[in-house]
Amino acid sequence: MRNTKVVSLEEAIRRSGLQDGMTISFHHHFRGGDKVVNLVVAKLAEMGFKDLHLAASSLSDVHAPLIGHIKAGVITRISTSGLRGELAEEISHGLMEHPVVFRSHGGRGSAIASGELHIDVAFLGASSCDPLGNASGCPRSDSAKSICGSLGYALPDARYADHVVVLTDDLVDYPNVPKSISACDVESVVVVDSVGDSSKISSGAIRDSKNPRDILLAQQAARVIINSGYFKDGFSIQTGTGGASLAAVKYIRESMLERGIKASFALGGITAHMVKLHEEGLIGRLVDVQSFDKVAAESLAHDQFHQEVSAVEYASADHSGSAVHALDIVILSALEVDTDFNVNVLVGSDGIIRGAIGGHPDTAEDSALSIIVVPLLRGRIPCVVPKVTTLVTPGAGVDVVVTEYGIAVNPRRPEIAERLATAGLKILDIKELSDKARSIIGKPDPLPSGEKVVGIVMDRHGRVLDEIHEVK
Amino acid sequence: MEIKNAVAGTLESGDILIQIAPGDGLQIDLQSSVAAQFGHQIRKVITETLSGLGIEDAWVKATDKGALDCTIRARVTAAAVRATGKDVWKD
Numbered sequence: 001m002r003n004t005k006v007v008s009l010e011e012a013i014r015r016s017g018l019q020d021g022m023t024i025s026f027h028h029h030f031r032g033g034d035k036v037v038n039l040v041v042a043k044l045a046e047m048g049f050k051d052l053h054l055a056a057s058s059l060s061d062v063h064a065p066l067i068g069h070i071k072a073g074v075i076t077r078i079s080t081s082g083l084r085g086e087l088a089e090e091i092s093h094g095l096m097e098h099p100v101v102f103r104s105h106g107g108r109g110s111a112i113a114s115g116e117l118h119i120d121v122a123f124l125g126a127s128s129c130d131p132l133g134n135a136s137g138c139p140r141s142d143s144a145k146s147i148c149g150s151l152g153y154a155l156p157d158a159r160y161a162d163h164v165v166v167l168t169d170d171l172v173d174y175p176n177v178p179k180s181i182s183a184c185d186v187e188s189v190v191v192v193d194s195v196g197d198s199s200k201i202s203s204g205a206i207r208d209s210k211n212p213r214d215i216l217l218a219q220q221a222a223r224v225i226i227n228s229g230y231f232k233d234g235f236s237i238q239t240g241t242g243g244a245s246l247a248a249v250k251y252i253r254e255s256m257l258e259r260g261i262k263a264s265f266a267l268g269g270i271t272a273h274m275v276k277l278h279e280e281g282l283i284g285r286l287v288d289v290q291s292f293d294k295v296a297a298e299s300l301a302h303d304q305f306h307q308e309v310s311a312v313e314y315a316s317a318d319h320s321g322s323a324v325h326a327l328d329i330v331i332l333s334a335l336e337v338d339t340d341f342n343v344n345v346l347v348g349s350d351g352i353i354r355g356a357i358g359g360h361p362d363t364a365e366d367s368a369l370s371i372i373v374v375p376l377l378r379g380r381i382p383c384v385v386p387k388v389t390t391l392v393t394p395g396a397g398v399d400v401v402v403t404e405y406g407i408a409v410n411p412r413r414p415e416i417a418e419r420l421a422t423a424g425l426k427i428l429d430i431k432e433l434s435d436k437a438r439s440i441i442g443k444p445d446p447l448p449s450g451e452k453v454v455g456i457v458m459d460r461h462g463r464v465l466d467e468i469h470e471v472k
Numbered sequence: 473m474e475i476k477n478a479v480a481g482t483l484e485s486g487d488i489l490i491q492i493a494p495g496d497g498l499q500i501d502l503q504s505s506v507a508a509q510f511g512h513q514i515r516k517v518i519t520e521t522l523s524g525l526g527i528e529d530a531w532v533k534a535t536d537k538g539a540l541d542c543t544i545r546a547r548v549t550a551a552a553v554r555a556t557g558k559d560v561w562k563d
Contacts, residue, residue: 350508379486379538380506440540444509471508 004131005189006171009043012188013121016163020050022120025161027154028058028081029125029137029290030146030196036125036167038065039192045074053077055117057108057153057311058356061085070095079117081105082346082356091454092352094470100353100455102346102468105153105289106315106324106362107460112156113312113319116462122161124154125195129168130176133186137291137308138301140176145169147198149291149300150270151180155310158185169195180308198294209243213375213404217244220402220425221331221373222251227423228329228400228416230369233261235328237283238268238363241292242333244373249273256282267323268314268330268359270296270306278306287323289314289359315362317460324359324366332360334374336388339430341395341410343372344388346457349381351447351471353455357392361460365397369416376403382437382444384430389447391466392457405436448472475530478554481539481547488539490518490551495531498522504536517541521548525560 007015018024024044026037037056042065044052050073054066058081067090069075079101083091091100103111111117126135127146135158137148146169151158158164158181165188166181209215221244225231237252239245250273256262265285266274272295277283279299286306291297299306309323316322335355336344343364348354364370374383384403399416401408408430409417421427448471455468481489500515507514514536521544522530532548539547553559 350506377540380510380540381538442510442513442541445512446509448508 005133005187006131006191007188009040009190009192010047012165012190013043013047015188016121016165018049018121020052023053023055023118025119025122025157026054026056027124027151027157028056028060029148029151029153029201030198031201032060032062033197033200034060034062034125035194035196036123037063040123041066041069041074045069045072049074051076053079055079055119057105058082059087063087067095079103081108081358083353084355088353092471094450094452094454096454099453102357102455102457104315104357104361104460105311105359106317106322107458107462109156109311109314110316110318110460111462112160113316119157119161121163121165122157123165123167124158124181126151126166126168126181127195128170128172128176129166129189130172130174130183131189132174132183133166133181133189134174134176134179134183135166135168135181135186136176136179137297139170140172141170143170145194146196147294147297148196148201149297150288150308152289152309152314153311154181156312163187165190167192167195169193201291201293209247211243214243215247216404217373217375217402218247219251220407221245221248221371222255223423223425224371224400224402224407224420225252225329226255227420227425228369229419230328231255231261234264235261236265236267236326237263238266238327238330238367240332241269242373245331245333246271246273248331248373249277253277253282267327268363272296275299315359317362324362327363327367329369329371330363330367331371331373332364334372334383336383336385337372337374337401338385338388339434341398341401341430342388342391343393343398344390346392347390347468349385349389351389351449351469353468357457361393361397364393365460369399370397371400371402372398373402376405376433376437377440380441382441384433384437386434390457390468401430401433403433405433408433473526473556475527475555478551480550480554483535483537485537486539486543487537488544488547489535490547491533492551492555493531495529497529499531501533502536503534505538506536513541514544517544518548521545522552525549525552527552527556530555
């Protein structure tokens with residue numbers, strides 16, 4: 001092979017033509033184990049770049065070193081689905097001059113495809129890559145060090161960015177097939193010690209719960225699904241990553257076996273729970289934008305009916321062929337739900353950013369039935385409130401709210417309320433839930449928020465939905 | 473009422489750790505994960521609970537992890553009983 005694209009990171013950056021003020025992008029498939037963002041931004045700082053716009057599919061606790069790069073002026077703008085940890089706290093307190101722009105996964109995909117979010121240089125970590133740039137999140141040799149499975153959130157970047165650099169810790173012989181990212185989209189390949197710690201992809205939001213309250217919530221959510229009218233042969237489902245939402249899968253499985261019902265596909269972030277149902281023949285296809293654990297990543301590598309999709313194919317509002325349009329049921333978690341059924345999954349009730357939009361608004365809006373599973377209180381923090389701290393998912397797309405004190409159904413869906421009541425479920429007005437929470441915790445004092453806007457929430461159609469103000 | 477050093481509660485989420493020591497007047501040193509929105513209410517519950525037990529002079533350190541008012545009352549009462557040796561449940 002005469003020509004390869006394999007160069008050092010510094011050379012890749014030089015070849016990319018990156019200049020001050022430009023937009024760089026990253027994916028978050030390694031979640032809490034990601035090593036690419038910190039590595040690349042440290043190199044950019046060393047090379048003297050300033051005023052860069054960092055457009056990541058999401059950011060988490062491990063990205064605290066960005067604080068230093070923001071203070072030094074290397075990074076001056078951020079676009080992401082979410083923020084957690086120290087970086088999120090600093091930004092909530094007004095670290096940045098420009099507000100962070102938050103988009104859903106589908107919203108980011110649409111914005112990249114339409115050119116609204118233009119990426120100059122994408123730096124994409126991959127578990128395997130050949131010298132021409134065919135890249136995958138699956139391991140392809142005995143020396144593979146990392147595995148993240150689906151590269152769904154990186155695919156719009158690979159396709160639409162002006163310049164694409166793939167970073168890998170396992171350079172394999174050409175051709176690395178089947179590929180996720182095509183060599184035709186890739187300009188440079190950089191070999192690094194590690195792109196990510198695979199053992200940490202299931203950290204962050206995902207917990208497997210033994211908490212009795214989560215189990216109660218899961219049972220109630222399963223009863224809602226089973227009696228909703230949408231639980232019939234060939235249905236499709238997506239679950240979020242909350243403990244209760246994962247536990248609900250167990251109860252749904254029991255009912256599927258009992259009634260001989262099979263699902264056509266499961267969508268979104270795929271977990272070991274879904275892989276198990278698929279392997280038992282209860283779910284026909286897995287449509288995977290993000291592999292949430294090692295079992296899911298390995299299934300994607302070996303099972304032809306476990307299919308990777310891009311963020312655009314998953315949840316774009318602009319593309320009528322995106323998978324969410326075929327989705328029947330979605331179970332989602334929340335930080336807060338309000339009495340208009342609006343949901344916040346991004347900002348804590350103390351005003352500190354501590355979450356991610358993810359596919360929440362995308363799936364809620366386009367699915368036939370969206371169910372929010374949330375405890376009434378977390379400690380002293382109320383989760384059903386008169387008004388959400390930050391609007392992320394408009395109530396028009398939210399159908400049912402399940403709490404341990406009762407279930408509320410959006411008045412826009414009277415037929416669902418009727419079916420659930422007929423099945424003997426306790427249906428309350430959502431105001432009763434909010435009042436119940438208030439009666440236990442008392443009235444909170446207003447947040448000590450300032451004038452400065454630290455974040456802007458975009459809806460999935462590219463419009464501004466809400467602003468996040470700094471907390472003093 | 474004579475007060476000795478005493479402790480009740482834990483640092484688990486949803487609980488509050490109350491430490492009581494002798495003091496002049498009532499001093500409350502509060503650290504709370506929900507201080508911005510509920511600090512005022514938490515101080516009020518601590519003050520009222522102690523005052524109901526006849527304690528006006530004490531130094532109280534409260535490390536709160538989002539406890540509800542009923543939990544705060546229980547932990548403050550337990551710490552007060554240990555500090556004074558006076559069993560309010562029995563007497």
